[in-house]
Amino acid sequence: MNQIGYTALLLAVAISAYGVVAPLVGARTGRREFIKSGERAVYALAAVVIVASACLLYALITRDFSNEYVASYTSRELGWAYTVSSFWAGNSGSLLLWVVILGAFQAIAVYQNRHKNRELIPYVISILMSIVLFFSLLMVFLPEANPFKVIPPGSVPANGMGLNPMLENPGMVIHPVTLYLGYVGFSIPFAFAMAALITKRLGDFWIRSTRRWTLLAWLFLTLGNLVGAWWAYVTLGWGGYWAWDPVENASLLPWLTGTAFLHSVMIQEKKDMLKVWNMVLIILTFMLTIFGTFLTRSGIIQSVHSFSSGRMGEMFLLFMGLVLAFSLTLLFNRLDLLKSRNELDSFISRESTFLLNNLILVGMAFTVVLGVLFPILSEAVTGNKVTVGPPFFNTVMVPLGLLLLFVTGVCPLIAWRRATFSNLLKNLIYPVVTAAVAFVALFALGVRGFYPLLSYTLSAFVLATVCLEFGRGAWVRHQMQQENVAKALVGLTWRNKRRYGGYIVHIGVVLLLVGVTGSSAFKVKADQVLTKGQSMTVGGYELTYDSFNSYDTNEKSVGQVTFTLKKDGQFLGTVTPVKEYYFNKDQAWTRVDRHTTLARDVYVSLLEYSTDTGEAKVEAFVNPLISWMWIGGFVMAFGGIVALWPDGRDQRRLAARYERQARLHEV
């Protein structure tokens, strides 16, 4: 099976190399058979990478320990779900995952465009195949990246090393896949953008053709980041979810620029402006998806998430350099054609707020890149090693985030094209009054601290603006079509999925920030050594040590303590944190337990225990409002799906444009 898998990878190299060249030749010489052949190469590539993936999956499920990857990441004791997820637990498996997703995505993109964008498609194929070629070459020629590397017959172990206990969590089944779907998804708009530059077809066709791909990539990246945060929260045991680790930052970067791109393209669609800027943003976003992968594998930065190895970092650096040189040269050469007559109907307009939104998002991305790379820069310049960690990011990113939240609130209040101060002030009345009421209520409730007060006040402001938008639209429908308000609300959203889907995403962002603010500003922590019957208090909650249990399995030794949770003497439930020791890996691990409500989490982690005395060292946190963070994530995802949902009218409009374009071409 390993041989078949490796052969499939070799075929992937050959097909992708062919796929780079054939469509180019076809486009340059006008020989359609080459273009057609390039398209078939896309489907063939999808097939061979699926075969390679199936081979690895088969090896994992059948515990083929002659495969080094299988021996490193699975064991006979591992459950089936985690056996499947061990596919992407290591370096080479995750590279194969990247390739199989890209193979599938490009096959879908080519199929979607079989009757349209015919001038762009040869170049789109060539660019996407170049990316596949790079990843396939890594797997074939770098031993550390080969998922089918075979252990010599005499050295095959009887059992594998097993999965890292950190990764034995449902979050890790979902997080890497969603993140990669997001990373890889941005390759499609990037390829279309490059094809548009090459063919000089620089209208908004490439944007409209890839709008759903961009949204899909953004949606998956959002989910990937959120599931990653949730995984860190329930797994790492320190009561938080985001530590500004370089690898976490790497996944945030394309999300920031991708979000800026999603907003910025609307201006190009509506006003034919910012053509260069949109090109810059999509190049940046794609580069940052590769940068994230480079950071994880280069070894230039230490991280709990990284799996650095060998020469892979150099290869990624080379690839990034080539992509950057190619795309910037192309962009530079087409600058004249990208020039648009930039005009704003009014200084005060939604377009202006979108520019501001872009500035803040790109500023945040710049801050994160600077923070990640500054240790290297500082060492190179001064010879002094420094660390850029959470205190820096919190100091710089929190005000920027709040500024962005403010712009998010103001934006819907300003009309496209032209607005006036008096109009803006009129629109601001209700949201500002809501925000003021929220501020007073929060203050009266005892909320203090500049950032928490500001964050919640701005959240109320944004929520009010979004509700106002929904309310106004629904009211008009209710008046005009005599629908009840609920039906009018659904109808309104359904008729303008993109707009109202976006507003739903904004509601999700607000809910997420409610959780982030509550859990970071009002977190309470306590740790104590307890014996049976003793209690500790954390944030008004009483934890009483009830019972201790310990046992051994083939792979680990487990200790667990059960606590009763009470508040004001009232029984709320029990929590049972666990600490495990893995014999194979000589590694200890904690599995936290939580008592969750919408108001707060009581989060308990077992740090140490003694089997002789039953004494346990416990760390407990009360994280207010943290559930709203995950709820906000779901709402964001729902909003993304609404915006992504096919819109018949929009498609018809686009189809008509394609038809006109085709006719023009024929003339």
Added chain:
Amino acid sequence: MKGRLDYMKSENGLRPRGLRSGRPRFWALALVCLVSSLALLATAIPAVAVPPVSSVSDKIMCLCGCNSVLSVCPHPDCSWGIPAKEDIKQQLEAGTAPDAIIAQYVSKYGEQVLAAPTKRGFNMVVWVLPFAMLLIGAVAIFLLARTWAVRRSATEESALVVPVPVEDHPDEMVRRMEDELKRFD
């Protein structure tokens, strides 16, 4: 044991010198008030609490290789982090100030142990640059948006306004100019 004032009073049959005049009596009364206030305050203010370990562990990195701040190192049996937290706890309980402990760690492990760069020298680049870039960007956007808005109004004017000779409608032009000037005032 008798104090000096008592001797003065008993031996000379005189009242102690210091208490003869009204002014020193005021000072004595003030002293009593001060002492009793301080005593009251002392009972009201609890003993100075030992700062939590997080006052240090949030500001320094764990050097086990996890690249996390010490307080959030994910390794339950961390060979560097656990002894470090214990050391910090003991020093805090012994009365060492958090800043002094941090300084100790910096002198022992170098500046890289700090979770954020200090705000001096080349490090200022990382603190200032994001805000500087944002400010430059904001100014650039302001200028661009203004230019684009002006360009638009110029286009509109040239497209829509039919040039009218001033002499044809002198009153109207004068009125408009006056209006414009009033707005500038």
